[in-house]
Amino acid sequence: METDKTPFYIIDPRTKLLILALNSVFVFGGAGGADTTMEILRHVITFIPLGLLFFGGKRKPVLLAAIFYVAFHVLQVTLFEHTKGVLNYILLFSIGVFVRILPNIMSGYYFISTTRVSELVGAMEKMHLTDKLIIPIAVMMRFFPVAMEEAGAVHDAMGMRGIRFGGRHPSKILEYRLIPMITCSVKTGEELSASALARGLGSPIKRTNICSIGFRALDYAFWILGVFTVFVFITTLL
Amino acid sequence: MITLKNVSFSYEGEERKSLNNINLSIKKGEFIVLCGKSGCGKTSITRLLNGLIPHYYDGKLEGETLLDNNSISQLPLYDIAREVGSVFQNPKSQFFNQDVFSELAFICENLGMTKREIHQRVTKSISSFSISHLLERDVSQLSGGEKQRIACASVSAPNPNIYLFDEPSSNLDVQGIALLRNTMANLKKQGKTIVVAEHRLHYLMDLADKIILMVDGKIEKSYTREDFLNLPPITRNSMGLRCARLQELLPYKSEEKPVFQKHIAFKGFCYMHKSAKKHSLHMNPFYIPKGSVTAIIGENGAGKSTFAKCLCGIYKKCGLMEIEGKDENWKARRSTCYMVMQDVNHQLFTESVLDEVLLSMDQEEEVLAKKVLKSLDLEHLSHRHPISLSGGQKQRAAIATAVVSNREVIIFDEPTSGLDFTHMKEVSKQLRELSKTGKTIMVITHDPELILDCCNYIIKIGGGGVKESYPLHQNREKLLHYFIEGGVSVE
Numbered sequence: 001m002e003t004d005k006t007p008f009y010i011i012d013p014r015t016k017l018l019i020l021a022l023n024s025v026f027v028f029g030g031a032g033g034a035d036t037t038m039e040i041l042r043h044v045i046t047f048i049p050l051g052l053l054f055f056g057g058k059r060k061p062v063l064l065a066a067i068f069y070v071a072f073h074v075l076q077v078t079l080f081e082h083t084k085g086v087l088n089y090i091l092l093f094s095i096g097v098f099v100r101i102l103p104n105i106m107s108g109y110y111f112i113s114t115t116r117v118s119e120l121v122g123a124m125e126k127m128h129l130t131d132k133l134i135i136p137i138a139v140m141m142r143f144f145p146v147a148m149e150e151a152g153a154v155h156d157a158m159g160m161r162g163i164r165f166g167g168r169h170p171s172k173i174l175e176y177r178l179i180p181m182i183t184c185s186v187k188t189g190e191e192l193s194a195s196a197l198a199r200g201l202g203s204p205i206k207r208t209n210i211c212s213i214g215f216r217a218l219d220y221a222f223w224i225l226g227v228f229t230v231f232v233f234i235t236t237l238l
Numbered sequence: 239m240i241t242l243k244n245v246s247f248s249y250e251g252e253e254r255k256s257l258n259n260i261n262l263s264i265k266k267g268e269f270i271v272l273c274g275k276s277g278c279g280k281t282s283i284t285r286l287l288n289g290l291i292p293h294y295y296d297g298k299l300e301g302e303t304l305l306d307n308n309s310i311s312q313l314p315l316y317d318i319a320r321e322v323g324s325v326f327q328n329p330k331s332q333f334f335n336q337d338v339f340s341e342l343a344f345i346c347e348n349l350g351m352t353k354r355e356i357h358q359r360v361t362k363s364i365s366s367f368s369i370s371h372l373l374e375r376d377v378s379q380l381s382g383g384e385k386q387r388i389a390c391a392s393v394s395a396p397n398p399n400i401y402l403f404d405e406p407s408s409n410l411d412v413q414g415i416a417l418l419r420n421t422m423a424n425l426k427k428q429g430k431t432i433v434v435a436e437h438r439l440h441y442l443m444d445l446a447d448k449i450i451l452m453v454d455g456k457i458e459k460s461y462t463r464e465d466f467l468n469l470p471p472i473t474r475n476s477m478g479l480r481c482a483r484l485q486e487l488l489p490y491k492s493e494e495k496p497v498f499q500k501h502i503a504f505k506g507f508c509y510m511h512k513s514a515k516k517h518s519l520h521m522n523p524f525y526i527p528k529g530s531v532t533a534i535i536g537e538n539g540a541g542k543s544t545f546a547k548c549l550c551g552i553y554k555k556c557g558l559m560e561i562e563g564k565d566e567n568w569k570a571r572r573s574t575c576y577m578v579m580q581d582v583n584h585q586l587f588t589e590s591v592l593d594e595v596l597l598s599m600d601q602e603e604e605v606l607a608k609k610v611l612k613s614l615d616l617e618h619l620s621h622r623h624p625i626s627l628s629g630g631q632k633q634r635a636a637i638a639t640a641v642v643s644n645r646e647v648i649i650f651d652e653p654t655s656g657l658d659f660t661h662m663k664e665v666s667k668q669l670r671e672l673s674k675t676g677k678t679i680m681v682i683t684h685d686p687e688l689i690l691d692c693c694n695y696i697i698k699i700g701g702g703g704v705k706e707s708y709p710l711h712q713n714r715e716k717l718l719h720y721f722i723e724g725g726v727s728v729e
Contacts, residue, residue, distance in 0.1 A: 157585035176587040191331035200348035203316030
């Protein structure tokens, strides 16, 4: 038996999906309302992906996100009730962004930036999903960075041509951005599929996966937390 | 080993036969180079051999392709993948994993081998391609040459006997080509059968056993290496082929020394990428002759593209360009400099070529727009959608937008990567004509044929700074030396 050399902060992709789901339902979606236990759980759920990202080396964005989250949460419980009018609206809006949406974005970012395509495929196979679902999702994950790169290049080209908001055809700005992106993405997508097929993807033989994924201590802890959160949620409904 | 019998193929929706009655047999251990103009069918042959025709690209296929007496069209793709490894042109779109190790294991995983076996096979490819130092890296951080090496190593894991390369050198610099050549030599030594479809021929000449010339979907002639090298260069050029030896390029034509009156100076071009610790661009002041065609050479990652982006104001707040006694900052340069990108598709936005040109004008004047289109031989295409144009026409459409917006400096990012001799000549002519109209042209390129054909000034960039600058006149040998010797240190 080999000793497990994986750092403790690396968790199974399935657990990452759980964290993303918890974040979406309870922090972003606000399920469970103003229940006190739930309020505490929300902080915990917010800080899990932040903590894991922090250990993974993404110090700066994590610290920024944490500071904004804490600051606006403090504003929410102290200053918010005492404001009126426009200030109240501004606060309501920015609290919404930094306390609800930001944690969700960070957990999405955590998922995307730390999960390799092959790990995700392995995880989905362990969940016994069909290949009809796994392969398109894998291709999509692979395609995402390509699309980002294309978008960057188109953005550069637009700057160089002086096409921007406030230019001559403001209504067409979206079209200008999308058309070259689609042209390039279609071409890349086609090449990518050709290459993947020529490398044997899509065979009916059961695919092996060399990634070592599996649950470890931290994974179990997070799943227990997940079950507990759902339990608390159900009690708030009663 | 491989036999093609009376094979014809036309892609779906096309009348023209991309392959027309091909008969070819390839023996075990042979190294075959397929060459010919763009669209001659050489890529289609590689697609026949890896089964992408007819399994992925639809169309009308006649005749038979046999792989060890089995018909390829009857074999499923994943069975062919065991026997035939394919390396494609574009390193960006042929990888499926972000990390090198997963990529190496990818084919074996797909073929359902056991974990143990996969580890053994991957370990073997790692040692036979000497890539252990790349394992920890992300595929996206590798250089072009390293990527193609990983691609070779990854297709070699299931131990196929046939290797296909479809224009593998298109995106490579001098060192990348040397690395690729070295990888191919290694495969040849192992007795593998190798088929390469390629425009650049010079790096393959010591390896090729047979050179097959294709014209309009037919095999025109098959040469042995000696016969091919004995052809006069001009005959090869008339077939649309690039040089077979770089040395051929030296005795071109006697040219007059170009006279330049004015200069454009570049001052304080420095740039640091976000997460980087070091400046990726740190240039001492330098100048180029105004109205020249200046080649910008240097290895991948030397800072050429970063410089181009700074020059055109894509990267902000960087450097001053002194032109006609005026210092222009990045903002001013957004309306005086223009880059024709390597993938021109990124910079064509509208529904017709004419609209494209009008969009770039301060005042939409159709008469002037048409005049510019005519000068670039695009008039008859002015109502076509840019997407429907050929690569060269797209490039000219991008040039047209630069001309109507009165840009003084136009910089081209690798305009001839993956082009045959004829198309390269067209680009070269275009650059010369543009410079005759008084524009200053800069070309980022790894293509010595292009440089020797149209450039008159050289800037060599290395490690983020200008290493050398000299007029090309009477320095042709020096330039060629860089391209011939540049890769030797790698091997």
